Amino acid sequence: MDFFENFWSIFWWLFCVYAIFAFLYALFMVITDLFRDHKLSGWWKAVWIVFLAFVPFLSLLVYMVARGKGMTERSMAHAxxxxxxxxxxxxQVAAASPSDEIAKAKALLDAGTISAAEFEQIKGKAVV
Incomplete structure (x- = not known):
C-alpha cells in the first residue's frame, strides 16, 4: 500500500514531524536558558546538560516545571x-540634533558646497 493513499499515515507522519520540531525547539530553548542564567553555577549547568543528553524528554519536562518561571523572566529581560x-x-542614527545639523551646514558653507541662502534655509528648518 502506498504511503500517500492512507490519510491516517499522512496525519501520523505530520504529527511526528511536528513533535520532533517541537522537541528540538524546546531543547534549544532550555540550553539557551541554561547559559543565559548567570546565577546557576557551572556544575549545575553541566549536570543539566548531561541529563539532557541521556534522558532528554524527561529532563526537558523537569527543567520546564522546575525553572519555567525563571526561564520566562530571563527571556523577557533579554528581549x-x-x-x-x-x-x-x-x-542615535535617525535623529540628529539641531545643533548638529547647523554645524554640518556650516561646514558645507565654509567648504563652498552650499550658498549662504541655502545655509539660512537649513538653519531655519533645524531650528523649527
Missing part, C-alpha cells in the same frame, strides 16, 4: 535589553 539597544541605536 527588553535587545529592544532598548535597538531603540537607542535608532535614536
Amino acid at each position: 527588553r535589553r535587545d529592544q532598548e539597544a535597538a531603540d537607542a541605536y535608532i535614536r
Whole structure:
C-alpha cells in the first residue's frame, strides 16, 4: 500500500514531524536558558546538560516545571535589553540634533558646497 493513499499515515507522519520540531525547539530553548542564567553555577549547568543528553524528554519536562518561571523572566529581560539597544541605536542614527545639523551646514558653507541662502534655509528648518 502506498504511503500517500492512507490519510491516517499522512496525519501520523505530520504529527511526528511536528513533535520532533517541537522537541528540538524546546531543547534549544532550555540550553539557551541554561547559559543565559548567570546565577546557576557551572556544575549545575553541566549536570543539566548531561541529563539532557541521556534522558532528554524527561529532563526537558523537569527543567520546564522546575525553572519555567525563571526561564520566562530571563527571556523577557533579554528581549527588553535587545529592544532598548535597538531603540537607542535608532535614536542615535535617525535623529540628529539641531545643533548638529547647523554645524554640518556650516561646514558645507565654509567648504563652498552650499550658498549662504541655502545655509539660512537649513538653519531655519533645524531650528523649527
